[in-house]
Amino acid sequence: MIEFSPWPPEFADRYRAAGYWIDQPLTRILETQLVVDPTAEALICGDRRFSYADLDRLSRNLAARLAQAGLGRGDAALVQLPNVAEFYIVFFALLRIGVAPVNALFSHRRLELSSYAAQVAPRVVIASRAHELFRDDAFADELRAGGVEHLLFLGEDAPAHSLAHWLEPGCDLPQDAGPTPADQVAFFQLSGGSTGTPKLIPRTHNDYDYSIRASVAICGVTAATRFLCALPAGHNFTMSSPGVLGVFHAGGTVVMAPSPEPLTCFGLIAREGVTMAPLVPPAVALWLRAVEDDPARRAQLITLETMLVGGANFAEATARRVPELLDCRLQQVFGMAEGLVNYTRRDDPPGIVFATQGRPISPDDEIRVLDGDGRPVPDGTPGALATRGPYTFRGYYRSPEHNAEAFDSEGFYHSGDVVVRQNGYLRVVGRIKDQINRGGEKIAAEEIENLLLRHSDITHAALVSVPDAHLGEKSCAFLVLRHGAERLSPPALRRHLLDLGVAEYKLPDRFRFADALPLTAVGKIDKRSLRDSLAAVNA
Ligand code: OOB
Numbered sequence: 001m002i003e004f005s006p007w008p009p010e011f012a013d014r015y016r017a018a019g020y021w022i023d024q025p026l027t028r029i030l031e032t033q034l035v036v037d038p039t040a041e042a043l044i045c046g047d048r049r050f051s052y053a054d055l056d057r058l059s060r061n062l063a064a065r066l067a068q069a070g071l072g073r074g075d076a077a078l079v080q081l082p083n084v085a086e087f088y089i090v091f092f093a094l095l096r097i098g099v100a101p102v103n104a105l106f107s108h109r110r111l112e113l114s115s116y117a118a119q120v121a122p123r124v125v126i127a128s129r130a131h132e133l134f135r136d137d138a139f140a141d142e143l144r145a146g147g148v149e150h151l152l153f154l155g156e157d158a159p160a161h162s163l164a165h166w167l168e169p170g171c172d173l174p175q176d177a178g179p180t181p182a183d184q185v186a187f188f189q190l191s192g193g194s195t196g197t198p199k200l201i202p203r204t205h206n207d208y209d210y211s212i213r214a215s216v217a218i219c220g221v222t223a224a225t226r227f228l229c230a231l232p233a234g235h236n237f238t239m240s241s242p243g244v245l246g247v248f249h250a251g252g253t254v255v256m257a258p259s260p261e262p263l264t265c266f267g268l269i270a271r272e273g274v275t276m277a278p279l280v281p282p283a284v285a286l287w288l289r290a291v292e293d294d295p296a297r298r299a300q301l302i303t304l305e306t307m308l309v310g311g312a313n314f315a316e317a318t319a320r321r322v323p324e325l326l327d328c329r330l331q332q333v334f335g336m337a338e339g340l341v342n343y344t345r346r347d348d349p350p351g352i353v354f355a356t357q358g359r360p361i362s363p364d365d366e367i368r369v370l371d372g373d374g375r376p377v378p379d380g381t382p383g384a385l386a387t388r389g390p391y392t393f394r395g396y397y398r399s400p401e402h403n404a405e406a407f408d409s410e411g412f413y414h415s416g417d418v419v420v421r422q423n424g425y426l427r428v429v430g431r432i433k434d435q436i437n438r439g440g441e442k443i444a445a446e447e448i449e450n451l452l453l454r455h456s457d458i459t460h461a462a463l464v465s466v467p468d469a470h471l472g473e474k475s476c477a478f479l480v481l482r483h484g485a486e487r488l489s490p491p492a493l494r495r496h497l498l499d500l501g502v503a504e505y506k507l508p509d510r511f512r513f514a515d516a517l518p519l520t521a522v523g524k525i526d527k528r529s530l531r532d533s534l535a536a537v538n539a
Helices: 011-018 028-036 052-068 086-096 110-120 138-145 205-219 236-240 243-250 262-272 281-293 295-301 318-325 350-355 400-406 445-452 490-499 527-536
Strands: 041-044 046-051 076-079 100-103 124-128 148-155 184-189 200-204 228-229 253-256 276-279 306-310 329-336 339-343 366-370 385-390 413-422 423-429 435-438 443-446 456-468 471-481 509-513
Touching: 011 100, 011 262, 011 443, 028 052, 041 052, 041 086, 046 052, 052 086, 076 086, 076 456, 076 490, 086 100, 086 184, 100 110, 100 200, 100 262, 100 471, 110 138, 110 200, 124 490, 138 148, 184 205, 200 205, 205 236, 205 243, 205 329, 205 339, 236 243, 236 329, 253 262, 253 445, 262 295, 276 281, 281 295, 281 306, 281 318, 295 318, 318 329, 339 400, 339 413, 435 456, 435 471, 443 445, 445 456, 445 471, 445 490, 456 527, 471 527, 490 509
Parallel strands: 041 253, 076 100, 076 124, 100 184, 124 148, 228 253, 228 276, 276 306, 306 329, 471 509
Antiparallel strands: 041 046, 184 200, 329 339, 366 385, 385 413, 413 423, 435 443, 456 471
């Protein structure tokens, strides 16, 4: 079984007694619909339409073949698929036989995938030939040399490695195959991170299933919901807040979109009668602009009832324009792959919906807002968020040192966000973790700094955020060069990072050179003063 930090028994008992943990595997989501209405439309992807029976059959076919290949409980998989139906078919297939997937983002490259592979030692990798890394077999061979036994590809011709072929009926699911116990790891979420290596978050069936069921109730998801999946399919927001899994739980329909680009999405909304769409703030801005540019486009959005917005700071002024221009309800979502999710409620007054990021899902989500010494601050005062609860994890995968920093002695996870609490509602007002939130995409400063320092001409590096009108934040790298080194051009610096295999969204947007980096009283790089120096230049 995959190791993880369990909840202490007294907490587990309490979460079961309260009905949060129901000791069922996540695969029960599909099984329920098979009983309720197997013919209902579950998933639309381009011209392809899948009923719940189709999802069940295809995921069973793949599960059976993987089981026959010797995979089962306790194994891990590395999956990198774009927003296609196969993402969820593969997810359920793996869970059916107890294999825990890591769902890498499609924008991840060699560095991220290698790091995940090194951490979980996957026996199977499922990816797409359309991804740059898998156009030829060089990286696949590297993965094989590292112990990966099976590689399956979307868009592959050779049957042995073709995902399409593995989805065809072949053999029966062995009697003894099945999901991991519900109190064990079902899959891994990805941490946005603030450290040198991307961290993994083990999620159990019990904790994740609760967050899904509760989110469905809070967001009013029903069998009539038609949900647009335009953000990356594996992100926690897209999966479970209330997400694709929430829609499957309620028996609704998911419409896959390749990206949140407004004109494509508007077309899909009109064609498929989409009622609910989750978006990050920069995508909302694009949708608003598209309607402003051509008000006739509003006609395409008449079925849209609810827009969920989260992942990054959302300006109140923009929030107010959502119902005005798009004629739909807004729900703000402040969540994290580690667990805790907050929503504004459907019946909250406008002042709450537009100006806060909501309140926790569960009455048993414990929230502390703390000052610099770890003491609770009064309501209305900004402080660091710490939380524990029935679906907030208790430790990153195999990261004892980082866990010692991220958790306190009572098991509260310190998220690195600065929030203000008022009447139970939270507003996100800042951040203490060393991360850049680039329109919802998270960049761990330390990871990029370490990669920059691998350049022989760079002696010091610091990555900080710069305010950006569209993305909220962009990144700027401050560099000190070796004495006598020639100044490096931004393209050369980006090339250096790309050659190391990092995802493009993590590339610094700007570079600044300095003779030395300012230090704080305790000798750490003074990032605040670096950010201030940029603000002064921009002013
Ligand atoms: C979501 O999850 P992650 O893991 O990519 O990022 C979590 C972090 C939070 O700690 C916070 O710093 C930021 O993203 N964040 C927000 C926010 N929602 C997330 N900051 C300001 N306002 C918001 N509404 O981003 C995520 C997971 C589930 C649901 C929604 C978002």
